[in-house]
Amino acid sequence: MSRNHVTTTVNGDEREFLCSPGQTLLDALRDELGMTGSKEGCGSGDCGACTVVLDGEMVCSCLVLASEAQGRRVETIEGIAEGSQLHPVQQKFLENAALQCGFCTPGFIVASKALLDKNPNPTETEVRYWLAGNLCRCTGYDKIVRAVMDAAAELRQERTAA
Amino acid sequence: MPDLAYHAPDTIKQATDLLAANKGSRPLAGGTDLIVQMQSGRVAPVAIVDLKRIASLKEIREEAGYFAIGAAVPCTSLKNNKALVAEWPGVVEAANLIGSVQVRNRATMSGNLCNASPAADSVPALVAAGATAIVTGASGEREVPVEQIPTAPGKTSLADGEFVSEIRIPRQQKGGSDAYLRSIPRTEMDIAVVGAAASIVLDASGTCTSARIAVGAVAPTVLLVEDASKALVGSKLDDAAVAKAMAAVSAACNPIDDKRGTVAYRKAMAGVLAKRVIQIARERAGGN
Numbered sequence A: 001m002s003r004n005h006v007t008t009t010v011n012g013d014e015r016e017f018l019c020s021p022g023q024t025l026l027d028a029l030r031d032e033l034g035m036t037g038s039k040e041g042c043g044s045g046d047c048g049a050c051t052v053v054l055d056g057e058m059v060c061s062c063l064v065l066a067s068e069a070q071g072r073r074v075e076t077i078e079g080i081a082e083g084s085q086l087h088p089v090q091q092k093f094l095e096n097a098a099l100q101c102g103f104c105t106p107g108f109i110v111a112s113k114a115l116l117d118k119n120p121n122p123t124e125t126e127v128r129y130w131l132a133g134n135l136c137r138c139t140g141y142d143k144i145v146r147a148v149m150d151a152a153a154e155l156r157q158e159r160t161a162a
Numbered sequence B: 001m002p003d004l005a006y007h008a009p010d011t012i013k014q015a016t017d018l019l020a021a022n023k024g025s026r027p028l029a030g031g032t033d034l035i036v037q038m039q040s041g042r043v044a045p046v047a048i049v050d051l052k053r054i055a056s057l058k059e060i061r062e063e064a065g066y067f068a069i070g071a072a073v074p075c076t077s078l079k080n081n082k083a084l085v086a087e088w089p090g091v092v093e094a095a096n097l098i099g100s101v102q103v104r105n106r107a108t109m110s111g112n113l114c115n116a117s118p119a120a121d122s123v124p125a126l127v128a129a130g131a132t133a134i135v136t137g138a139s140g141e142r143e144v145p146v147e148q149i150p151t152a153p154g155k156t157s158l159a160d161g162e163f164v165s166e167i168r169i170p171r172q173q174k175g176g177s178d179a180y181l182r183s184i185p186r187t188e189m190d191i192a193v194v195g196a197a198a199s200i201v202l203d204a205s206g207t208c209t210s211a212r213i214a215v216g217a218v219a220p221t222v223l224l225v226e227d228a229s230k231a232l233v234g235s236k237l238d239d240a241a242v243a244k245a246m247a248a249v250s251a252a253c254n255p256i257d258d259k260r261g262t263v264a265y266r267k268a269m270a271g272v273l274a275k276r277v278i279q280i281a282r283e284r285a286g287g288n
């Protein structure tokens, strides 16, 4: 079977991998690059556990072909914390107990950060609609929404302080 | 599984050459249908021709007579074009009911059309708007009303090697607007049980001079209900005219019975949604 050679930027670093033409970006991240933070819940675009940011827009990496990433920028859950310094979204997920099994969490965190990067002051309704493509079987969503609202407040404060 | 090839051409010419040279190849737009279908084994193309590296297909052009929406424009980008949102709010809303933000950042209206699902959300709105598709192939282009692209669930009128390069939506007329609504069991992330779109033009006296009503998920393809137009044009969209249009919509439906809705429910709901979209389009058009 033929393999495509792909060069792409992942979390700011140039990365290269070989993939089969039908392989998804999710599988390439996990199996070729060993970045197993992005999860496969469904493989069909329904659960959002595989959410990554591709050229500035969040997408389901299970519905992107790895070959499409050639020359593009991919941001994954692995790039959200700065070293051991958690991003406010991550910190607030911990403080609000917004996770139980944790399988959905990488997708929720990437999606929540993508929202706050675009809209630092979302309403609860906006948060809920934005996260409609992320499914959680454990938490009942309420704690997740509260964590995102808290993170938004903290980020706004950090911005005014800076 | 036969060897699959992935191509990412830079020009329309390269894309049509690749599609023509590889029988059994498929254009790839957002992949939100195609990749799901490939994963489940429902389709097994020999080659994928990714349209997203063709610069001209990623643009929305505002021409004097129409908006041209390139085949690689994702649904979320439609919201950034102010003129389009002002003139065709219903089309933009319909496209932005599809899936989740993650899905809409990839999904295109051309893909929604060419996937040929009877429940495709943007298609009734495009049909009501009088949109056309530019079909491009090795021998050139042809312009086709969007309602003639899907022919049956999963089937289109496109010949081998042809693809939709852009969708054209006429510039809105003075006193005109549109709306789309769908009925789903949830508030997000579900397939329409019924969808209805209206595009209405009113003159200065509030008389309806043009009306196009289209419904989805109630027949093998999206329906343009001409009898509903007849009931509305020339009226002031009074209750009697709207009731006639509702009856025409219900009568035109030929739905399936499934876990999402019975035949009777879908027919009745199609009429109800038609009434609501007529009302919204009329308010947006400046009527009351």
Ligand SMILES: Cc1cc2nc3c(=O)[nH]c(=O)nc-3n(C[C@H](O)[C@H](O)[C@H](O)COP(=O)(O)OP(=O)(O)OC[C@H]3O[C@@H](n4cnc5c(N)ncnc54)[C@H](O)[C@@H]3O)c2cc1C
Residues within 6 Å of the ligand: A044, A045, A046, B026, B027, B028, B029, B030, B031, B032, B033, B034, B035, B036, B051, B071, B097, B098, B099, B100, B103, B106, B107, B108, B109, B110, B111, B112, B113, B114, B115, B119, B120, B121, B122, B158, B162, B163, B164, B165, B189, B190, B191, B192
């Ligand atoms: C989780 C989820 C939720 C969804 N929810 C909805 C919903 O609410 N409403 C709805 O209507 N749909 C929904 N969909 C289906 C899908 O997102 C839409 O149909 C979308 O518009 C498809 O566009 P695309 O660009 O991703 O198409 P693709 O998957 O790239 O292509 C779809 C088909 O059309 C062909 N094709 C694509 N572009 C062209 C072209 N320019 N010319 C010729 N053929 C072409 C492809 O070869 C393929 O056969 C959902 C999908 C997912 C995964």
Ligand code: FES
Residues within 6 Å of the ligand: A039, A040, A041, A042, A043, A044, A045, A046, A047, A048, A049, A050, A051, A060, A061, A062, A063
């Ligand atoms: S694994 Fe991609 S959406 Fe579920």
Ligand code: FES
Residues within 6 Å of the ligand: A098, A099, A100, A101, A102, A103, A104, A105, A135, A136, A137, A138, A139
């Ligand atoms: S914490 Fe278990 S699925 Fe969300």
